[in-house]
Amino acid sequence: MKPRILVSRAVFPEVISRLAGHFEVDDNQADVILGVEGLKVRLADKVGALTAATDPLTAAVIAAAPKLKAVCNFAVGYNNIDLAACSGAGVMATNTPGVLDDTTADLAWALLMATARRLPAAERWLRNGEWKGWEFVQWLGTDVHHATLGILGMGRIGQTVARRALGFDMKVIYHKRTPLAAETEAACRATWVDKATLLRESDFLVLLLPYTPENHHLIGAAELALMKPTAHLINVARGGIVDDEALISALRQRRLCGAGLDVYEGEPKFNPGFLELDNVALTPHIGSSSRATRMAMAMTAADNLIAALSGQRPPNLLNPDVLA
Numbered sequence: 001m002k003p004r005i006l007v008s009r010a011v012f013p014e015v016i017s018r019l020a021g022h023f024e025v026d027d028n029q030a031d032v033i034l035g036v037e038g039l040k041v042r043l044a045d046k047v048g049a050l051t052a053a054t055d056p057l058t059a060a061v062i063a064a065a066p067k068l069k070a071v072c073n074f075a076v077g078y079n080n081i082d083l084a085a086c087s088g089a090g091v092m093a094t095n096t097p098g099v100l101d102d103t104t105a106d107l108a109w110a111l112l113m114a115t116a117r118r119l120p121a122a123e124r125w126l127r128n129g130e131w132k133g134w135e136f137v138q139w140l141g142t143d144v145h146h147a148t149l150g151i152l153g154m155g156r157i158g159q160t161v162a163r164r165a166l167g168f169d170m171k172v173i174y175h176k177r178t179p180l181a182a183e184t185e186a187a188c189r190a191t192w193v194d195k196a197t198l199l200r201e202s203d204f205l206v207l208l209l210p211y212t213p214e215n216h217h218l219i220g221a222a223e224l225a226l227m228k229p230t231a232h233l234i235n236v237a238r239g240g241i242v243d244d245e246a247l248i249s250a251l252r253q254r255r256l257c258g259a260g261l262d263v264y265e266g267e268p269k270f271n272p273g274f275l276e277l278d279n280v281a282l283t284p285h286i287g288s289s290s291r292a293t294r295m296a297m298a299m300t301a302a303d304n305l306i307a308a309l310s311g312q313r314p315p316n317l318l319n320p321d322v323l324a
């Protein structure tokens, strides 16, 4: 009999077909959100799972799945997985780095441009029939070209965002704990600065770092106060890195010019204060959402699961200590 696996969310049929060649698949094409209790039930008899960043793979969930050998997230972020619990239970955990860098960088730029040029509010105004004619002073925005782009967290996606700045003749500065190697910096035309300098000098600050307990509210009232009142904040990383209440207050008081946000604290619920602001561009966590990229993510997760359950080391293993 084939090993039994769970696919926790609805995915493209091609992904299910591929997995069905190796496993007996319990799918969730109805896309019911399983949550802790649902995952406990559905994982009780499974040896593997393809999971999303929305699935809480807590210690309790892992403990309720005694046969489990591998959980393969179709996401680059893995703050939904308790890695220590996985390692303790002999469960391999994997993610999908690399395949979504370009698509996520594209969305960071889309939000940057949208907030700079006030596209959502201008479009709402036009749709509401309020456009009575061209005016000299109308919907003035912020120039992107020749501005300073700041990137906090300069991993693969941050570097991909930075490389796109060349076409806009931007100055690029970044902060991460360990500066990049000189040749990588040169390829990104980016200069390392300390965090306070990054906050003070960026015209557009893009957050691209993982959510960890240390990064909780990394951008709060004190950090926002360091930013220029003409600056824009873009978050395509994870909710919780920004203190949303503090951000709303800064945007409301125009201590910050604008924000482009794809992620929020407490998703899919989010602070309703954002809806009252006309200086935000808001998208519903769609950073990696193109058909090609979502397919690549799911197939990468499938590769990891197939490797893990056939006695090989999965290519994107997050907890190598599990093999010790």
Ligand code: GLV
Binding pocket: 053, 074, 075, 076, 077, 078, 100, 287, 288
């Ligand atoms: C999406 O948020 C991801 O982590 O891939």
